[in-house]
Amino acid sequence: MKRNLLIGGSFVVLLVALAVAQSAVQRVAAAQAQNGVMAPRFEVDPTFPKPLPNGWYQGQTIGLWVDAQDHVWIVHRPDVLDAAEGASSQTPPTGECCSIAPPILEFDQAGNLLRHWGGKDGPGYQWPDSNHGLNIDSRGNIWIGGNGAMDGHVLKFTLDGTFVMQVGKKGVTRDSLAQDHFFQVAKTFFYGPTNEVFVADGYGNRRVAVIDAESGKMKRFWGAYGKPPDDKAALAQGAYDPTVTYQHFRGPVHCADVSNDGLVYVCDRTSNRLQIFKTDGTFVKEVYIARDSRGDGAVWDVAFSRDKEQKYLYVADGRNQKLRIFDRQSMEELTNFGKGGHYPGEWYSLHNIATDSKGNLYTVETYQGRRLQRFIYKGLVPVKAKQQGVVWPGTR
Amino acid sequence: MPVPRRVVCCWVLVLSGVLAVQYDAATQGSNTGPRYQVDPWWPRPFTNQSWVLGSVTGVTVDAQNHIWVVHRGVDSLETNEKGMMLTPPSATLCCQAAPSVLEFDQKGVLVSNWGGPGQGYAWPQSPGSLAVDAKGNVWITAAGLEAPPTTPARGRGDAVVGEAPATAPGRGRGGPPPGPADAHVLKFSRDGKFLLQIGAPGKMDGPDSQTTLNRPSAVAFDAAANEVFVADSGNRRIVVFDADKGLYKRHWFAYGEKAAGAAPAAYAPNDPPAKSFRDVTCIDISRDGLVYVCDRSSNRIQVFRKDGTFVKEGIVSKNTLGATVTGQFGVVSSHGSAWDLAFSSDAQQRYVFVANGHDKKVHILQRDTLAPVGTFGSGGRYPGQFLAVGSIAVDAQGNVYAGEQHHGKRVQKFVTR
Numbered sequence: 001m002k003r004n005l006l007i008g009g010s011f012v013v014l015l016v017a018l019a020v021a022q023s024a025v026q027r028v029a030a031a032q033a034q035n036g037v038m039a040p041r042f043e044v045d046p047t048f049p050k051p052l053p054n055g056w057y058q059g060q061t062i063g064l065w066v067d068a069q070d071h072v073w074i075v076h077r078p079d080v081l082d083a084a085e086g087a088s089s090q091t092p093p094t095g096e097c098c099s100i101a102p103p104i105l106e107f108d109q110a111g112n113l114l115r116h117w118g119g120k121d122g123p124g125y126q127w128p129d130s131n132h133g134l135n136i137d138s139r140g141n142i143w144i145g146g147n148g149a150m151d152g153h154v155l156k157f158t159l160d161g162t163f164v165m166q167v168g169k170k171g172v173t174r175d176s177l178a179q180d181h182f183f184q185v186a187k188t189f190f191y192g193p194t195n196e197v198f199v200a201d202g203y204g205n206r207r208v209a210v211i212d213a214e215s216g217k218m219k220r221f222w223g224a225y226g227k228p229p230d231d232k233a234a235l236a237q238g239a240y241d242p243t244v245t246y247q248h249f250r251g252p253v254h255c256a257d258v259s260n261d262g263l264v265y266v267c268d269r270t271s272n273r274l275q276i277f278k279t280d281g282t283f284v285k286e287v288y289i290a291r292d293s294r295g296d297g298a299v300w301d302v303a304f305s306r307d308k309e310q311k312y313l314y315v316a317d318g319r320n321q322k323l324r325i326f327d328r329q330s331m332e333e334l335t336n337f338g339k340g341g342h343y344p345g346e347w348y349s350l351h352n353i354a355t356d357s358k359g360n361l362y363t364v365e366t367y368q369g370r371r372l373q374r375f376i377y378k379g380l381v382p383v384k385a386k387q388q389g390v391v392w393p394g395t396r
Numbered sequence: 397m398p399v400p401r402r403v404v405c406c407w408v409l410v411l412s413g414v415l416a417v418q419y420d421a422a423t424q425g426s427n428t429g430p431r432y433q434v435d436p437w438w439p440r441p442f443t444n445q446s447w448v449l450g451s452v453t454g455v456t457v458d459a460q461n462h463i464w465v466v467h468r469g470v471d472s473l474e475t476n477e478k479g480m481m482l483t484p485p486s487a488t489l490c491c492q493a494a495p496s497v498l499e500f501d502q503k504g505v506l507v508s509n510w511g512g513p514g515q516g517y518a519w520p521q522s523p524g525s526l527a528v529d530a531k532g533n534v535w536i537t538a539a540g541l542e543a544p545p546t547t548p549a550r551g552r553g554d555a556v557v558g559e560a561p562a563t564a565p566g567r568g569r570g571g572p573p574p575g576p577a578d579a580h581v582l583k584f585s586r587d588g589k590f591l592l593q594i595g596a597p598g599k600m601d602g603p604d605s606q607t608t609l610n611r612p613s614a615v616a617f618d619a620a621a622n623e624v625f626v627a628d629s630g631n632r633r634i635v636v637f638d639a640d641k642g643l644y645k646r647h648w649f650a651y652g653e654k655a656a657g658a659a660p661a662a663y664a665p666n667d668p669p670a671k672s673f674r675d676v677t678c679i680d681i682s683r684d685g686l687v688y689v690c691d692r693s694s695n696r697i698q699v700f701r702k703d704g705t706f707v708k709e710g711i712v713s714k715n716t717l718g719a720t721v722t723g724q725f726g727v728v729s730s731h732g733s734a735w736d737l738a739f740s741s742d743a744q745q746r747y748v749f750v751a752n753g754h755d756k757k758v759h760i761l762q763r764d765t766l767a768p769v770g771t772f773g774s775g776g777r778y779p780g781q782f783l784a785v786g787s788i789a790v791d792a793q794g795n796v797y798a799g800e801q802h803h804g805k806r807v808q809k810f811v812t813r
Contacts, residue, residue, distance in 0.1 A: 027753045047438035057775050068657060072574045083719035083801065084730035084784065085775070087754060094717035095733075096755040097775035295479060295486035317480060320489035340448045340477060341493035341804050344436050349476055367476055368803040387489070390441035 005043070022211055036382040039325050039334040040305060040312055042361055042375035044345035045395045049111035056101035057085055061372060063134030063144060063187070064352040067159070071114065072107045072354075072362055074133040075371050076145055078119065103131050104142070104161065107372070109356075117161035118144075125155055125166045133187035133200070133352075135215060144183030147203040147252070152181040153189055154199060156216075167216035176205040176229035179218045183253070187352075191258040194279065196262060199383040200256040206249040208256045208266055208281070221292045224249045224268065224275060226283035242292045246271050255301045257330070259310050260349035270297035274315070276333075287331045301352045304328070306359040306377075314361065318350040322387075323363070323375075337388040344373065345390035429747060429769030430740070431813050432796060434712035434780030438809035439454070439463075439504030448477055448811065451725075452799035453539065454525035454614075455807050458532065458586075462507065463500045463789070463797055465807050466526040469493040469511075472805075475725040476617060495532065496523065497588065502791070504809070506589055510588030516694045517590045518597045521578050524612065525678065525736065525787055526627075529639065532586045538578035538597065539629065540611035542727040544661040546708070577785035579609050583639075589718055594626070594642040603631040603656035604620050606644035614677045614736070616687070618702055625702075627679040627689060632656065632672050634679065634689060634704065649673065650691065650698060652706035663732065666713050668692055678736040679784075682745050682763070690750070692731030693718055697750070710766025712750050712759055721802075726804045730754045730785070735786040739763065741794040749796055753784040758798060758810075772810065773798070 006046035040235050049072070063075035078100040087095030104118040128146020135143045140205040142157045142166055153168030168181035175183065180333060183204030188197050192215060199209040201221075207229040209221040223229035224247060234248035246268075255267035263284065264277040272291045276284045290298035298319045305312035305328075313328040326333050339346045348369030354362050375391065412637045416437075445596040449465075456464050470493040472480055479487030496511025496519075513519040522548035526540025535630035576598025581756035583592040595609035603610075610630025617624055617639060624639040626649070633656065642780055650673045660670035670691075686707060687700040695716050700705040718731025740747035747769070750759040757777035762770055773782045783804035796810040 048779075051774055051776055051778055051781055055775065058777070082721045082723075084721050084728070084754065087717075087719060087730070090719070092717075094719055094754070096713070096716070096757075098756065158676075172569070290488065291483075292486065293479075293487055295475065295482075320487045321491065322489060339441060339445045341441075342449075342777065342804070343439075343441065345441070368474065387445060389445045392437070396437055 002375075038380040039383050040359070041378040041381040041391075042323075042337065043378055043391050045374045045376050046344035047111065048374040049107045049113070051340075052101055052105075052113055054209055055088060057081055057094070057098035058101055058370050058372075060366040061370055062132050062351050062366050064354045064362055064364045064372070065136045065353050066139070066312075066356045066362065067106075067135050067136045068138075070109055070356045070358070070375075072242075072356070072372065073134055073142065074107075074364055074372070075118075075131045076105070077101050077131050078103055078362075087277060096378050104134075104245070106159070111374075115160065118157075122163050125163050126153065126170045126365075128155070129170070132203075133185060134196075135188045136192035137197070138192045140250050143188040143190065143197060144295075145182070145188055145199070145202065147184040151185070152183050152204075154182065154197070155183050156212075165216055167211055171290065172368050174204045174231055176201070176207040176221070176223065176231050176234075177343055177389045182209060186255065188230060188256045191279065193262070196279075197273070198256040198258055200253045202266070202362045203252040205229070206231060206253060208253060208264065208277070210279075210281075220281055222277070222281035225286075226277055240270060240294055242272075249275075256300070257302050257304070259304055260308070261310070265302045267299045267301060270300050272298045273312055274302070275375075276331075285331070287326075289315060289324065289333070290317060290320055291304050293317075295319060296349075300350060303353045303355050303361070306355050306357060312352055314355070315333055316350045316353045316363070317345070318366075321347045321350055323350065323353065323361070333386075335383045335388060336378075337391045339390050342369070343390070345375075347373075347394065398749045399437065403471070406701075408568060427770040429762070430547055430794075431770065432758075432810040433770045433813040435795075435809045435811050436779040437504070439500050439506070440527050441806070442494060442506060442800060444481055444494075445492045446490055448473065448491040449491055449805045449807075451803075451805060452729075452787060452807055453523050453801060454527075454536070455789045455797050455799040456525070456527050457612060457789045457791045457797065459530070461792045463791065463807070464503075464526055464528060465497075465498045465799065466496055466511070466523045466533065467494070467805070468522050469496050471522065472725045486540045497526070497536070497584075497632045499586075508587065510584075511615060511767065514590055516581055517593045518576075518580065520580075521597075525614040527615050527617065528586070529617045529624070532587075534584045535593060535615045535624065536582045536584070537612040537614060537626070538582065538595075540578035542729045552595075569687045579630070581609065581612050581615060583626070591763055592642050594624075594637055600630065601634055603628075603649070604647075604721075605631070609635070612681045613677045620728070621702070623702075625679050625681065627676040629673075630674045632659070632674075632676065634676070634687070634700070637703075638705075648700070648704035652704050660694070663695065663717065665717075667747035669696070669709070674732075677734070680739065682735055682739055684745075685745070688737055688739075688748065690734040690737055691732075692734050693734045697734055697737065697748070697761075699766075708766070710761065712761075712768075713752060713755060716752070716754050723802070730784055730802070733759075735784075736788045737761075738788045738796070741790050741792055747797055749788050751785045751788040751798060751803065753782075755787045756782040756785060756787065758782075758788065758796070777804075780810075 059077040061076040129148025132147040133145040152172030156165040185202040254269040300318040301316040304310035322336040351366040361375040450468040454466040462473035499508040520538030524537035580595035614627040677692040713733035716733040739745035757773040758770040784801040787799035
């Protein structure tokens with residue numbers, strides 16, 4: 001009897017304990033749902049853009065921006081088409097397809113090709129040997145860089161392709177202290193409040209340079225940690241070691257984008273890090289991303305979410321083929337999506353990213369990727385997976 | 397007397413105008429055949445987020461309406477695509493080659509995968525096409541690698557300053573391939589168990605050999621006769637074996653000739669048709685018992701009876717020439733307009749689909765006349781576009797699957813619209 005009571009009592013205790021535990025689990029789950037981490041959700045749109053007209057073939061695509069009308073502009077490298085891809089532009093033609101598309105291409109929101117131009121020298125300017133980077137300022141001018149062996153300049157055009165200004169020139173060599181030229185510029189970024197252009201300079205040089213957007217005059221420049229650049233020391237850093245904190249940009253300095261609150265996000269691509277500065281070059285902090293990455297590095301480009309606070313920072317990881325979403329305040333990675341490959345929502349080498357006014361995201365791929373893709377913004381959703389893989393529509 | 401510049405300019409214009417007209421006519425044709433559009437939601441992304449396809453050399457549909465794919469895997473991946481397979485790895489999340497043989501269901505879900513070296517057989521240096529016989533066995537040809545080109549390749553990478561140039565391990569740019577050259581056909585059960593090898597790598601006894609092959613590119617079956625037909629590309633012939641034991645039955649050359657002819661010179665559109673095959677890259681047998689063969693860089697299809705009697709030939713795209721390109725993963729050949737073919741799914745097999753890898757589109761021909769009735773696809777990397785479309789298959793519902801070689805590295809599904 002006593003024993004039975006004991007057993008019965010144990011059951012009661014056990015049941016109560018289970019009930020308490022269960023309700024605790026439920027409470028935790030509820031709390032997680034309420035305070036759960038939210039992040040932007042994207043879905044790939046394989047209908048964008050439409051195939052190019054005229055039998056044109058797109059080359060390595062190494063620059064991207066969205067203008068004030070939400071038209072999407074890209075710059076690619078027509079000269080990288082091999083003899084099989086560019087069969088109809090061989091002499092004599094060896095096949096029906098394809099021919100070389102002009103390097104600057106504009107698409108509307110329906111994915112139609114609109115304006116297309118560029119590729120040749122003109123009065124007062126030298127077209128880059130190797131196109132690289134595209135940005136549009138608030139006055140509707142296009143800025144491009146170049147990372148060819150001779151390229152030491154950035155170019156400014158109207159959206160129609162009328163030449164406005166060249167800063168720097170071709171035929172220079174590495175000099176991260178130069179006032180009048182760059183060396184192998186990766187990307188430019190127009191910053192409205194100060195009417196300045198931030199130059200990711202670049203593949204050859206190892207600095208961020210800031211010029212006046214009207215005169216092109218050099219205003220200031222800096223290296224890693226906001227110190228003066230030192231090319232000799234930067235080049236002496238040797239092969240990448242993930243345990244070393246490099247005191248100089250290993251480069252390429254591949255992006256230098258400025259947030260609305262005046263922070264400059266600099267991609268030090270093969271150091272697998274973002275360095276963040278004030279617009280005067282004061283170092284704020286650095287964040288490593290996939291620090292064990294080698295080869296061409298994990299930090300290729302950044303873009304800001306389109307809310308006023310720019311709460312989220314998008315980072316293009318062209319080594320692991322991931323679009324990484326960071327909380328910009330904490331610089332914690334919330335989630336990532338994408339995968340290597342050639343299908344919709346996959347990338348070969350994710351090179352640049354940009355957003356439109358609706359928050360949609362665009363990506364371009366270099367090397368053998370050679371595409372522009374659109375990812376539709378679906379709002380903020382609770383983060384369910386750190387690695388989402390290919391983001392197909394939820395209905396699929 | 398020097399020729400005035402204006403005259404030169406106009407002659408160039410006239411000549412290029414002629415070419416443009418020819419190509420326009422070939423492109424537009426009389427689009428009276430069935431029309432297709434891409435289904436960008438096929439296949440589903442691999443569950444393993446690190447897997448990527450290499451150069452796709454074969455696609456086929458089995459009796460269960462499953463889609464089988466063979467690709468070159470790591471040998472065809474550039475350094476950027478195989479970061480996880482390098483020493484040390486350059487990436488933790490991307491990428492590595494998916495297994496060589498992949499079976500997808502109709503929804504595009506990967507339902508089985510296998511392939512690679514094993515006991516008792518030599519995995520190809522480069523697979524050619526694959527085919528599933530009536531018993532459900534999977535046949536894969538060892539089609540071999542391209543020879544290095546004589547002219548240097550064009551193109552430029554986005555090389556990172558200070559990084560070592562990328563090279564594929566074990567194989568220099570355009571260097572000789574390791575190991576004995578592909579010269580065999582492999583037969584596996586559908587779950588990848590090795591069953592039979594016909595021919596042997598490195599062993600090539602010429603075009604009349606009854607036991608050896610030379611870079612065979614494709615197979616087809618006559619289930620009733622239990623025969624396997626081999627497109628023996630390097631020997632410029634079709635050769636037939638018993639499908640169980642691999643015993644020789646018969647062979648023939650272009651136009652059904654019984655004696656091997658000389659290797660033809662490079663294709664020229666206005667030359668008379670070559671008496672021999674240049675490169676036989678496909679073979680398929682229609683329900684009414686005709687054997688269709690692609691002579692890829694001759695831009696033609698030849699049709700035979702199963703005994704080798706020549707029936708007819710048809711030109712796919714007369715003006716298509718070709719290019720040889722050296723990439724990071726070796727030499728790739730893009731020549732001719734007849735890379736692979738498949739029949740439409742209707743009982744009469746009214747149409748033939750021809751993958752034209754150099755012109756980057758699929759031709760639809762009327763099967764009885766081999767007359768063109770339409771095309772689909774264009775050059776590019778977007779859904780529905782092609783780079784080197786080199787393999788093609790049709791399922792029971794008439795959907796078309798097209799695989800891309802070189803840097804294309806996709807199999808895409810096309811549905812009627």
